[in-house]
Amino acid sequence: MTEKFEAPQAAGPAREGAAGTPTPVGVGAGDPVRVVHDHADRIFSWRYERERPQLVTLYNKASASQWNSVTDLDWSVDVDPERVTDDEPPVLSLARRAATIPGSPLASWGEKEFTQLRVEMLKAQLSQFMHGEQGAMMTAAKIVETVPWIDAKYYAATQTMDEARHTEVFARYLSDKVGDAYPMSPFLQGQIFGLLEDSRWDIAYLGMQIIIESLALAAFGELLRRTSEPLLAKLLRYVMSDEARHVAFGIVSLNELYRGMSSAELKERQEFLIDNTMRNRMRSTTPEVWETMGVSVEEVMPGLLQAAGEVGHGPFVAFQRAFFSKLVPNVRKLGLLDANDGYLRNHWAQSGLLEFEHADDTSADFESYDAVAADRAAATSAA
Ligand SMILES: [Fe+2]
Numbered sequence: 170m171t172e173k174f175e176a177p178q179a180a181g182p183a184r185e186g187a188a189g190t191p192t193p194v195g196v197g198a199g200d201p202v203r204v205v206h207d208h209a210d211r212i213f214s215w216r217y218e219r220e221r222p223q224l225v226t227l228y229n230k231a232s233a234s235q236w237n238s239v240t241d242l243d244w245s246v247d248v249d250p251e252r253v254t255d256d257e258p259p260v261l262s263l264a265r266r267a268a269t270i271p272g273s274p275l276a277s278w279g280e281k282e283f284t285q286l287r288v289e290m291l292k293a294q295l296s297q298f299m300h301g302e303q304g305a306m307m308t309a310a311k312i313v314e315t316v317p318w319i320d321a322k323y324y325a326a327t328q329t330m331d332e333a334r335h336t337e338v339f340a341r342y343l344s345d346k347v348g349d350a351y352p353m354s355p356f357l358q359g360q361i362f363g364l365l366e367d368s369r370w371d372i373a374y375l376g377m378q379i380i381i382e383s384l385a386l387a388a389f390g391e392l393l394r395r396t397s398e399p400l401l402a403k404l405l406r407y408v409m410s411d412e413a414r415h416v417a418f419g420i421v422s423l424n425e426l427y428r429g430m431s432s433a434e435l436k437e438r439q440e441f442l443i444d445n446t447m448r449n450r451m452r453s454t455t456p457e458v459w460e461t462m463g464v465s466v467e468e469v470m471p472g473l474l475q476a477a478g479e480v481g482h483g484p485f486v487a488f489q490r491a492f493f494s495k496l497v498p499n500v501r502k503l504g505l506l507d508a509n510d511g512y513l514r515n516h517w518a519q520s521g522l523l524e525f526e527h528a529d530d531t532s533a534d535f536e537s538y539d540a541v542a543a544d545r546a547a548a549t550s551a552a
């Protein structure tokens with residue numbers, strides 16, 4: 170599926186969309202944009218009654234926990250891009266090990282190159298966060314338009330604002346403190362553009378609130394554990410507080426919808442989860458990082474895999490565990506593990522994913538994890 174999505178085309182004389190439609194108004198030749206055609210219907214609702222108390226609670230919570238990137242974060246701090254994380258990312262220790270293998274393309278590397286790799290890895294990670302957050306903003310906006318329930322429209326509008334702020338803070342942190350951004354990875358493009366194009370409104374929820382937000386929470390949590398840089402740490406805590414609500418929004422909404430779905434419709438959702446999570450398992454390191462370092466990913470990968478085999482695990486093992494420990498319990502709560510005689514349960518059992526069935530409970534995280542409210546309460550009691 171990813172091959173369908175190419176990197177954003179910056180230029181080209183034939184400025185036409187995929188369906189031969191003219192270039193949208195306001196998009197200039199040479200602009201680094203991507204036109205996406207959405208196949209979902211927009212739904213206008215005349216039912217204004219507040220009928221879904223859990224969504225009303227989430228909406229009120231979201232309204233009260235809005236924060237401001239300019240006044241709530243201290244951008245004046247100096248950041249050393251080489252020391253943003255306290256330790257090296259796991260892939261760096263594998264690269265050090267791979268460099269000792271005879272004939273390694275990294276054999277000539279010294280501390281200067283390894284330090285640059287560390288910075289490039291951070292830039293690549295923050296870049297994918299930034300692009301993913303824009304994707305979340307677009308997806309939340311799509312939900313505002315396509316979900317039939319007024320309470321869900323209201324909530325998705327707050328999420329759209331949250332995701333705008335997340336995009337903005339990662340973009341600013343990257344450009345002010347770390348360096349140039351990398352392009353959106355083909356993997357992430359495949360994930361997000363598929364959601365934006367899909368005609369079924371719940372797929373935007375399933376793909377974003379359930380899969381990608383679980384990925385994001387795992388990735389943000391891992392980076393937060395590894396950094397004591399105060400600006401990034403606070404930014405991540407605040408972003409994660411918002412994300413915890415977004416996951417809950419997905420669970421509450423889809424729970425209601427999936428209770429009324431036919432077996433055939435549920436099977437489609439189960440297939441969607443199989444396709445999209447297996448792809449995550451095969452997620453590999455950003456090739457552009459290696460190209461920046463002057464080696465191709467094809468050259469370097471055999472040595473990295475050999476090093477991973479020697480130390481007993483791959484560079485993404487901890488991350489994958491964190492991801493599935495959030496994803497699998499939420500999918501169970503939606504009834505998708507057991508629908509159709511346990512179709513998804515059987516599939517995931519073969520991939521060893523059922524060990525996560527009763528892991529983290531992120532659907533209720535927003536009640537306990539609200540760093541914004543906690544900081545405000547502490548400031549009030551100190552005053
Ligand atoms: Fe976000």
Ligand SMILES: [Fe+2]
Nearest residue numbers: 305382412415
């Ligand atoms: Fe989010």
